[in-house]
Amino acid sequence: MEIPAIVGAGLIVIGVGYGIGRIGGSAMEAIGRQPEATAKIQTAMLIAAALIEGIGFAALFAV
């Protein structure tokens, strides 16, 4: 039985969503702990999220 590609897409979205969610949550915690480092944390968060997102898109387009 062949698994349809859309299932793969769904798995990708789950993975990427989990990953970006973790990054966002951790960033919030970090900002809560060190509000003075907000700018640095946000930058790092965006970069990390963008990298995961990039992989997610690459996989989605491969599907």
Place this chain on the structure above:
Amino acid sequence: MFTLRSSKQLILTLLCATLSFQSFAKETKDAHDSDGADLKSEIKAYIQHHLQDSYDFNLLSYTDETTHKKVHVGLPLPVILWDNGLQVFSSSKLHHGESVAHVGDNYYKLYHGKIYKTNAAGEISYDDHHHPTNVKPLDFSITKSVVSILFTALLMILLFQSLARSYAKNGLIAQGIGRFFEPIVIYIRDEIAIPNIGEKHYRKYMSFLLTLFFFVWFLNILGLTPLGINVTGNIAVTFCLATLTFLITNLTAKKDYWMHIFWMPGVPKLMRVVLAPIELLGVFIKPFSLMIRLYANISAGHIVLMSLISLIFIFKNWLGSSLSFMLAFAISMIEILVALLQAYIFTMLSALYFGMAAEEHDHEHH
């Protein structure tokens, strides 16, 4: 020439008109349709059509009630083809794909947004996968996207030259609309360029980063206007921007950058051999992900927004339609944020890659 005040008003008007006009345009198009399945497929085709570039600047199209003919309101744009010599003609000749354009000795037909060379009858032949096999002439047309790009370029020249001039006139203090953009310029310098590239080398990348940021941001915002321009959701545009980032990164790269790719310092010899191809692949994946990210985010935003607006006409009752309207409104707000965020991320990551290229380490030389 615009004065600052009038250009400010223009931008404001464009922003204010976004939602109302967009739903209006949809209404005129779909009001006549009653069949549900037909409506859905038409909406799908409409969204697909919107995401693509087009040869004329279409403002709205609708079917006339009495004559049952499609009416298109908009500006025709020049089509420029290279087909055994330069062929230039107005896009009005293509009649939105409804008839064949006869230019000189050649016949052209618009099919699914692309121009194909056909015979006098306008026949298109297909292969097994239902792809047209007709010749596609090399196309340099001034399309809707090109017009938008030109408009953005002119807007940027206008805005930033006036900002640059206002410094000389007003004793180093920005005047007019430049007051809004100056902090953004400084933000890009202080928060994007300097932390990522470093105090020493950042200056030579600043022009690219600033142009890139404002170009992408303005085009993203322009895409949210009722003009419905989808420039940054176009793979050719993002490919071009990502290619420029790629070229600048690799052409300005220092010795250390290449050493990090081919002979990673600080890891065992065997690992270096394994890492080299991965790192080399990364050189290409980085700009590729830049390209895909911008394209996919903007396209996805447009699809979601248009689908939600279309839902109003699928529900056709006060509860569902008003809910869809609220959702569309909320998504529009998010899209305005995304427009800025994507421009920021593109610029940020470009700066990061430039930083990797310009970085000079001294820890591995001892």
Place this chain on the structure above:
Amino acid sequence: MEKLIGEFSFGLFFWQLFIFVGLLIFLAKFAWKPILNAVDERENSIKDALKAAEDARNEMAQLQSDNDRILKEARAEREALLKEAKATSNNLIAEAKAQAQEQAEKILAQAQEEIAAEKRNAIGDLKKQIAGISIDIAETLLQEELKDQDKQLEMIAKRVESAEIQ
């Protein structure tokens, strides 16, 4: 992926590249360079002004502290001078007192000595005069007493009588 390649339009790519690079070069020359220079210049001037203010303030503080120091020194010096003067005067007084005492004692001693000498002289003179007077008196008495023979005999008898023979 196929969809992406299918969507790629070379014409749009060409125009995008052409316009973007043109825009980049134009803005770099006529907008970004003057803007960044102006911003830099402004920031530098602000920095310089702040630095100058800081310097002036430091200088002011320096002057203030100098003044304070000088004042303190002057005060200390005055106090020292006063102390010294007081000590000197005390010394002088004490010395003068001692000298005066000494002198007085000396004068007193001399006076006593002179008085004693005078006394001695006076006593000597007195003794001499008394002796002379006594002799005179005795002469006169004797002359008076011994004028007749009886009396002389009486006296001799008295003497003899009073003189006890042991």
